[in-house]
Amino acid sequence: MKNILLIPSFLFLGFNSLFSANIIHLTLEDALMMARQQSLQAFLNKHYFMADYWAYRSYRANFLPSVSLQAFPLTYTNASILRYNSVTQTDEFIRSEYLASDMNLSVSQNLAATGGTFFVQSALDRIENFGANSFTQYSSVPFRIGYRQELFGFNPMKWQRQIEPLKFEIAKKEYLESTEQMYISAVRYFFAMARAVMQRDIALSNLENTRNLLQIAQNRFDLGTVTREELLDLRLSHNNAAIALQEAMLHYRETRENLSNFLMLPADHEIEIEFPQNLSVSEVDLQLVLQNALDNNPEILQMEQRIMENQRNVDQAKAARHFRADINLTYGISKDDGDLLRSGRLDNVYSPDFNNHQRFSVGITIPILDWGRNKGHFEMAMSQQNIAEIAARQTLQQFEQNAVTSAVAFNIQKSRVESAALSDTLASESYELTMARFRGGGVNVLQLTSSQAARDRARLQYIDALAEYWVSYYYLRRLTLYDFENNRKLEFNEEELLGGQ
Numbered sequence: 001m002k003n004i005l006l007i008p009s010f011l012f013l014g015f016n017s018l019f020s021a022n023i024i025h026l027t028l029e030d031a032l033m034m035a036r037q038q039s040l041q042a043f044l045n046k047h048y049f050m051a052d053y054w055a056y057r058s059y060r061a062n063f064l065p066s067v068s069l070q071a072f073p074l075t076y077t078n079a080s081i082l083r084y085n086s087v088t089q090t091d092e093f094i095r096s097e098y099l100a101s102d103m104n105l106s107v108s109q110n111l112a113a114t115g116g117t118f119f120v121q122s123a124l125d126r127i128e129n130f131g132a133n134s135f136t137q138y139s140s141v142p143f144r145i146g147y148r149q150e151l152f153g154f155n156p157m158k159w160q161r162q163i164e165p166l167k168f169e170i171a172k173k174e175y176l177e178s179t180e181q182m183y184i185s186a187v188r189y190f191f192a193m194a195r196a197v198m199q200r201d202i203a204l205s206n207l208e209n210t211r212n213l214l215q216i217a218q219n220r221f222d223l224g225t226v227t228r229e230e231l232l233d234l235r236l237s238h239n240n241a242a243i244a245l246q247e248a249m250l251h252y253r254e255t256r257e258n259l260s261n262f263l264m265l266p267a268d269h270e271i272e273i274e275f276p277q278n279l280s281v282s283e284v285d286l287q288l289v290l291q292n293a294l295d296n297n298p299e300i301l302q303m304e305q306r307i308m309e310n311q312r313n314v315d316q317a318k319a320a321r322h323f324r325a326d327i328n329l330t331y332g333i334s335k336d337d338g339d340l341l342r343s344g345r346l347d348n349v350y351s352p353d354f355n356n357h358q359r360f361s362v363g364i365t366i367p368i369l370d371w372g373r374n375k376g377h378f379e380m381a382m383s384q385q386n387i388a389e390i391a392a393r394q395t396l397q398q399f400e401q402n403a404v405t406s407a408v409a410f411n412i413q414k415s416r417v418e419s420a421a422l423s424d425t426l427a428s429e430s431y432e433l434t435m436a437r438f439r440g441g442g443v444n445v446l447q448l449t450s451s452q453a454a455r456d457r458a459r460l461q462y463i464d465a466l467a468e469y470w471v472s473y474y475y476l477r478r479l480t481l482y483d484f485e486n487n488r489k490l491e492f493n494e495e496e497l498l499g500g501q
Contacts, residue, residue, distance in 0.1 A: 024265060035186040041178075056165075066107070067107050070103070076099050096131075104122070106122075107120045112155075112161045113158070115155035122141060123141040126346075135342065136344055137344050141334045143332050148326070150326050180477045183474045189263075191466065196254075196255040196256070199252070202459060206452065207241040210241045276466070283414070289407040292480035292481065297479060297480065299395070310384050314382055323365070325363065327363075421462055427458035430455070
């Protein structure tokens with residue numbers, strides 16, 4: 001069995017000849033490296049992770065102090081405004097013209113443990129009244145501290161602190177899993193092309209052999225040692241070989257384009273495929289596979305996430321059925337300056353003798369009659385939680401069975417490759433002997449055709465066995481996120497992936 005299959009620079013029987021001085025020597029390791037570095041799938045995998053990364057960053061930002069500045073530098077009003085006249089004790093439309101400005105600086109911090117928000121604020125307002133009695137007023141709140149929270153209600157921040165880090169951990173494992181899936185695709189494209197090259201080489205060889213054999217048979221037919229039926233069989237075989245070659249060329253072209261497109265290789269380059277010389281892993285330990293699959297596979301964490309989200313929904317539905325209260329309290333200092341007799345000054349509102357600024361409010365919500373709506377939401381959430389827990393147990397059982405079955409299937413792959421290689425060698429030797437005997441008149445055309453078909457099947461079965469070994473190996477890596485060749489877990493390199501984000 002040859003270890004190198006060379007894609008030739010010519011096409012046979014009606015195909016245009018192609019030649020390029022640029023040749024890519026492609027091993028399986030090279031194909032995997034190119035897939036990781038330059039394939040479209042690698043680009044997509046990265047940006048799928050980046051979407052999850054920024055979602056996690058946004059979540060974390062919600063629990064960091066936030067600073068905001070809200071300002072309305074200019075608000076001009078010249079209109080009739082409805083106001084209360086304390087002298088006549090009536091509402092009257094009064095023409096007003098003024099220019100107002102205000103600014104508010106706020107620092108807030110969410111508290112996940114309680115679900116409340118602590119804040120510190122500072123505010124400044126200015127209003128300039130026009131008309132017969134023009135004057136300017138200033139009002140300041142140098143500082144105001146406060147706290148607002150919903151009591152006896154649902155605390156979404158508590159659940160975010162549990163779910164969001166888990167989702168980010170899933171995203172990292174899914175990136176590793178998608179990388180291994182990309183390797184599986186690369187292996188399949190690599191061996192699909194190798195098989196197509198082998199089929200092309202077989203078709204070329206068969207066409208040449210049938211041409212030579214047809215000439216020999218024609219001479220022997222003239223001598224009377226070959227029947228007309230056998231001669232016609234050889235002519236049919238020659239015609240079928242020509243058709244097979246055309247089909248093999250088309251298939252070869254498709255697989256080459258598929259591999260080139262997947263690896264983003266130049267379309268005008270030749271590709272020389274080199275088979276892997278060694279099988280990296282002969283056998284894996286079943287317990288090691290199962291343990292790493294349970295520890296590393298994102299599907300396990302996804303089950304945990306679904307259960308946790310259903311528990312959150314139950315908590316939310318339960319809180320909606322009961323009494324809730326909202327509290328909002330603030331304390332600070334303030335000062336105003338300016339009235340009808342004189343205009344105020346900015347420095348006065350920040351000088352001592354401030355006034356207290358206090359506020360405390362409590363709001364309550366009591367569900368009295370909702371016709372069973374909240375109860376229905378609660379019971380539905382409980383049912384969904386029970387379904388999620390039962391489904392998780394079933395999925396876990398199936399997952400464990402799949403992990404063990406995949407490991408058992410992989411452990412026979414090396415022996416299959418060795419058996420296929422031996423069959424290939426034996427079939428090739430048998431064909432050579434049959435060919436020699438045919439030239440000497442010892443076997444008929446049917447026996448020769450049968451030996452040739454057995455040789456061709458054996459050659460393709462060897463490639464299929466080799467491909468199946470590597471697909472199985474990378475499937476196990478995808479399932480366990482474990483490098484069995486180096487005996488270590490696959491590491492997620494966040495710094496390399498983010499590249500200074």
